[in-house]
Amino acid sequence: MLSKHVNANKLIRESKDKKSNHHHHNLTGRDSDSTSHPYGARYGITSVPKFHIPSKGVNGETAYQLIHDELSLDGSPSLNLASFVQTWMPEAANKLMMENVSKNLIDQDEYPMTQEIHTRCVSILADLWHAPSTHQAIGTATTGSSEAIQLGGLAMKRLWQERRKAEGKSIHEPGPNIVMGANAQVALEKFARYFEVECRLVPVSVESKYRLDPKKAMEYVDENTIGVYVILGSTYTGHYEPVKEMSDLLDEYEQKTGINVPIHVDGASGAFVAPFAHPKLHWDFKLPRVVSINTSGHKFGLAYVGVGWVVWRSKQYLPKDLIFELHYLGSVEYSFSLNFSRPAAPIIAQYFNFVHLGFEGYRAVAKDNLKNARLLSRALEKSGWYTVLSDIHRLKAEDILQKNTHNNFDEENPENYEEGLPVVAFRFSDSFQESYPEIQQKWVQILLRAKGWIVPNYELAPDLEQVQILRVVVKENMTEALVDRLLEDLVEVTEDLIKQESPTNALNLLGNHSRKTRDNAGKMDEDSGSAYSGTYSKPC
Numbered sequence: 451m452l453s454k455h456v457n458a459n460k461l462i463r464e465s466k467d468k469k470s471n472h473h474h475h476n477l478t479g480r481d482s483d484s485t486s487h488p489y490g491a492r493y494g495i496t497s498v499p500k501f502h503i504p505s506k507g508v509n510g511e512t513a514y515q516l517i518h519d520e521l522s523l524d525g526s527p528s529l530n531l532a533s534f535v536q537t538w539m540p541e542a543a544n545k546l547m548m549e550n551v552s553k554n555l556i557d558q559d560e561y562p563m564t565q566e567i568h569t570r571c572v573s574i575l576a577d578l579w580h581a582p583s584t585h586q587a588i589g590t591a592t593t594g595s596s597e598a599i600q601l602g603g604l605a606m607k608r609l610w611q612e613r614r615k616a617e618g619k620s621i622h623e624p625g626p627n628i629v630m631g632a633n634a635q636v637a638l639e640k641f642a643r644y645f646e647v648e649c650r651l652v653p654v655s656v657e658s659k660y661r662l663d664p665k666k667a668m669e670y671v672d673e674n675t676i677g678v679y680v681i682l683g684s685t686y687t688g689h690y691e692p693v694k695e696m697s698d699l700l701d702e703y704e705q706k707t708g709i710n711v712p713i714h715v716d717g718a719s720g721a722f723v724a725p726f727a728h729p730k731l732h733w734d735f736k737l738p739r740v741v742s743i744n745t746s747g748h749k750f751g752l753a754y755v756g757v758g759w760v761v762w763r764s765k766q767y768l769p770k771d772l773i774f775e776l777h778y779l780g781s782v783e784y785s786f787s788l789n790f791s792r793p794a795a796p797i798i799a800q801y802f803n804f805v806h807l808g809f810e811g812y813r814a815v816a817k818d819n820l821k822n823a824r825l826l827s828r829a830l831e832k833s834g835w836y837t838v839l840s841d842i843h844r845l846k847a848e849d850i851l852q853k854n855t856h857n858n859f860d861e862e863n864p865e866n867y868e869e870g871l872p873v874v875a876f877r878f879s880d881s882f883q884e885s886y887p888e889i890q891q892k893w894v895q896i897l898l899r900a901k902g903w904i905v906p907n908y909e910l911a912p913d914l915e916q917v918q919i920l921r922v923v924v925k926e927n928m929t930e931a932l933v934d935r936l937l938e939d940l941v942e943v944t945e946d947l948i949k950q951e952s953p954t955n956a957l958n959l960l961g962n963h964s965r966k967t968r969d970n971a972g973k974m975d976e977d978s979g980s981a982y983s984g985t986y987s988k989p990c
């Protein structure tokens with residue numbers, strides 16, 4: 451009988467030549483100092499132990515080459531269209547980061563200039579987001595938006611507790627809750643679970659454009675709501691959630707009930723897009739109800755991974771007991787992040803971008819990204835095979851009129867289109883699904899992967915999980931030439947799936963067959979579409 455499960459590690463262990471089969475802790479089969487060539491094999495190197503530390507190391511060059519070669523199996527970050535995270539910076543930024551790679555941000559006394567740059571970044575963001583006073587605003591760098599979201603949530607929880615205590619009411623029965631759309635990114639759900647706040651997920655629908663519906667959200671708000679998380683740039687489709695409408699409804703609620711429910715804006719992506727591409731949009735500290743905003747410097751802040759930000763509109767929204775005083779020789783510094791040590795280099799990279807790009811530079815990048823996203827969106831729709839769920843390529847109603855009546859209509863101005871992130875979310879069109887009901891969309895992801903592209907096929911948020919979307923995040927390195935290439939590959943892959951006699955068509959059908967067999971056995975169909983990716987929130 452053939453066994454159903456095979457342990458690859460065991461196979462390798464049992465298949466080795468006897469001589470090298472004994473367990474030893476040496477990385478090199480010989481004296482480690484005898485290996486000077488990176489490819490130690492010629493000099494008798496044995497395998498690197500996977501699960502324990504080698505008792506003797508190898509020289510740096512060899513270690514580099516071994517690890518470098520293993521890592522070449524990773525996908526290429528620049529073809530990773532699944533991620534919002536920036537994968538490229540100019541040479542000058544690389545140099546600056548390397549020069550500062552050993553600095554720890556917490557050592558404020560040792561690195562006062564790094565601290566000064568950190569403070570400048572907070573001020574720049576507070577100003578960009580229209581804080582009433584950049585002196586009153588307070589904020590900090592974080593590892594990313596996730597940490598920033600925990601801090602924003604914690605501050606709101608603490609303010610709610612203080613208010614309840616002052617009113618002589620219980621903070622335990624029934625305890626605090628927080629309201630957000632079911633499309634919320636996992637970091638928001640993490641806050642609720644880690645910091646023991648009931649997570650109230652507002653169902654999303656096609657009508658709400660797969661994001662928070664403010665009217666529906668009001669059904670979930672009560673006196674124990676510490677705040678509402680509103681997402682500027684939904685992870686699924688890139689739609690901005692309507693912050694202004696949410697704020698207006700909460701204003702009405704306050705007038706009626708006297709209960710003040712603040713908003714924290716999760717601007718992980720959008721807080722670095724909207725100020726440049728959609729400057730007229732009302733979403734930031736211009737709305738008094740917005741008490742804090744987070745963003746990821748490593749997304750459209752255009753820095754490498756490792757930097758996020760949270761800013762409060764004014765110090766009064768950051769309760770004092772969340773601020774730690776660090777006493778240095780003769781001076782006091784303040785810390786209110788979750789980590790103690792953290793690399794300073796990504797913050798310096800963020801500041802490099804502010805200085806290097808300026809407002810105009812950021813705007814140019816945002817415009818370019820949106821332009822390339824529009825190009826891809828339109829081409830996909832023209833194919834007839836795909837329906838595009840994101841809307842950034844659709845002119846706003848008033849601008850359709852303008853376009854038809856003015857010759858000098860600016861087609862490149864993102865303000866003429868529906869606001870959103872440079873994200874293209876698409877699926878097989880209804881007519882495609884009718885014509886080819888047997889073709890599964892997940893194969894597009896798999897076949898594109900074979901060509902090097904990473905384009906994820908997700909299930910939509912709870913309530914809409916029957917809808918699957920493919921999603922492309924258009925970043926700075928996604929040039930028009932690459933959009934062109936991606937589209938060609940998409941067309942080829944889809945054609946291949948359609949062709950009756952093609953191997954891909956056969957593979958797709960095979961998948962269908964095994965699925966049906968399980969269905970007949972009365973089991974849940976767990977295999978259709980991609981598995982739950984863990985990127986999005988689930989009801990908690």
Ligand SMILES: *Cc1c(COP(=O)(O)O)cnc(C)c1O
Nearest residue numbers: 594595596635637685716718746
């Ligand atoms: C990416 C993202 C996060 C998490 O941000 P990190 O910087 O990866 O920690 C949170 N919310 C939204 C909307 C995001 O897109």
